[in-house]
Amino acid sequence: MLQRIQTVYLLFAAICSGGLSQILSLRETEGYIEFAIDSLEYIILFSASALLSLISIFLFKTRQTQFVLGRLNIILNLILLGLFIYRLLTVSGETANSEKGIGLLLPILSIVLLVFANKAIKKDEALVKSVDRLR
Numbered sequence: 001m002l003q004r005i006q007t008v009y010l011l012f013a014a015i016c017s018g019g020l021s022q023i024l025s026l027r028e029t030e031g032y033i034e035f036a037i038d039s040l041e042y043i044i045l046f047s048a049s050a051l052l053s054l055i056s057i058f059l060f061k062t063r064q065t066q067f068v069l070g071r072l073n074i075i076l077n078l079i080l081l082g083l084f085i086y087r088l089l090t091v092s093g094e095t096a097n098s099e100k101g102i103g104l105l106l107p108i109l110s111i112v113l114l115v116f117a118n119k120a121i122k123k124d125e126a127l128v129k130s131v132d133r134l135r
Contacts, residue, residue: 004124006066009117010057013073016110018050025101026084036103045080049073049110056117063125070118074111081107 021036028034036042056069084104 004060004120006117006120006124007057007060009113009120010053010070013110013113013117014050014053014057016106016113017046017053017077021046021103021106024103024106026103027088027101028099033101041083042080045076045083046106049076049080049107052076053114063121063128067118067121067125070114070121074114074118077107077111077114081111 021042023035025033025035026042036046052069052073056066056073059066059069084107088100088104
């Protein structure tokens with residue numbers, strides 16, 4: 001059913017990965033503001049994360065597949081976070097003033113939402129198994 005709490009969590013994770021990643025800045029260096037849309041790797045990873053979240057919403061009948069897709073999405077966001085950290089640490093010319101944008105926190109927010117969704121999916125699966133046991 002689509003009215004479960006994990007649907008809300010997955011929808012917020014999809015909005016975070018798909019929509020907010022294109023709006024919020026990642027970094028600002030000497031007047032140049034870098035967005036996720038400026039780099040092909042960021043676009044691919046954010047879009048894949050949003051797509052996995054949306055696919056997972058509509059797989060509500062197969063909770064185990066939904067749970068696996070949630071874990072895969074968490075791994076994808078960890079890769080994205082690792083790419084952010086790698087790019088920040090290997091930036092050349094760090095003598096220029098650079099400010100980190102709020103967009104760098106989007107994978108962390110998405111991971112937290114996906115963990116909550118997986119927790120709710122696991123809770124639903126346990127409830128269904130307990131009801132089946134009573135039959």
